Amino acid sequence: MSHAARPAPLAIRWSYDAGARRIHLATLGDADPAAFAVTARVQEYAMAATDCSHLRFHKLGFFATALYAAGEGVGSGLDLHDVTFDSLAFRFASAQKRLLGDVERSWPITLRRKAASASRGAANLTLYNCTFFGSEGHPQVNSGGSGMLFDNNLFEWSDWSAVSTKPQAYFDPSQTSSAFGKYGSGAMTIEIGRSYIPSARNVLRRNTVMHGGASVGIAITRASVTSELNHVAHQYAIQEDGGLMQMSGLDSDDPPEWGLINERNW
Secondary structure: OEOOOOOOOOEEEEEEEOOOOEEEEEEHHHOOHHHOEOOOOOOOEEEEEOOEEEEEEEOOEEEOOEEEEEEOOOOOOOOEEEEEEEOOEEEOOOOOEHHHOEOOEEOOEEEEEOOOOHHHOOOOEEEEOOEEEOOOOEOOEEEEOOOOEEEOOEEEEEOOOOOEOEEOOOOOOOOOOOOOOOOOOOOEEEEEOOOOOOOOOEEEEOOEEEEEOOOEEEEEEOOOEEEEOOEEEEEOOOOOOOEEEEEEOOOOOOOOOOOEEEEOOO
C-alpha cells in the first residue's frame, strides 16, 4: 500500500470472500483504506526461460513477482544449462494462495535443471550477489543440477508461514516429479542437493541468512556439495526443530568418502 502524502497504514488482517470476490482489509488504528492505494500481487513470474544456455540475468529488481529459468525435461526444447542470476533484488517474490483456496502450490524463484544425471553433463547454474526479502514458505529458491554455485547472496526476513509447498513447473504445470509438483523436505531457507558429477561440485559460499522463520538456515544433502564461509543468524525456527545448518540425506550404505564438505561457517 502506498500514498504520496503520508505513510500507508499497516495491514494487520485481511480475508477473501470467494462468493463476493471481495477482499476485507483491517488496518492499524482502523485507518480508512479508501484513502490509500491498495495493491495486490497478481503475477507469478515476470520472466520465464527454458531451452537455452549461456544466459545471464543482470541487475534487475523484482517486486511481488519472481524469475523462472528451468530445464523441465530431457528432450529437445526442454533442457537448460549455463544460466546465471547476477545481482538481482527480489522483494516479496513468492507466496501461496491459501485464502484463495489453494493450499498446496507455490511459484518460487526457480533456477534448476531437471536432467540432473551425470550423462547430461554439468548444469552450471549460478546465483550470485542477489538479495531476497519477504518470500513465504519453502522453497524460496527451487534449485537443482550439477555444478551449481550460490555465492555472496543475502536472504533476510523470509518464511514465516512454516509450510512446505509444491513448486510448479511453468511451461508444463501438469508434471509431477522430484523437481516440480511434489512437496519438498520443507523449512529450509537455502537448500542445495547433490551433484551427480564429482568434478562439478555444488557450492554454497559467502551467503548470509538472517532473520528467518524457517527451521533451518542452510541445508546441504549428499553428495559432492561444499558449504563454506556462510553466515547464518537469527533463525527463529517457528516449527521448533531444525538448526542453523543441517546436513542430511546420507544413505546408510554410503562410503565415508561421500564428498560433503561443511567448513568455516558461522
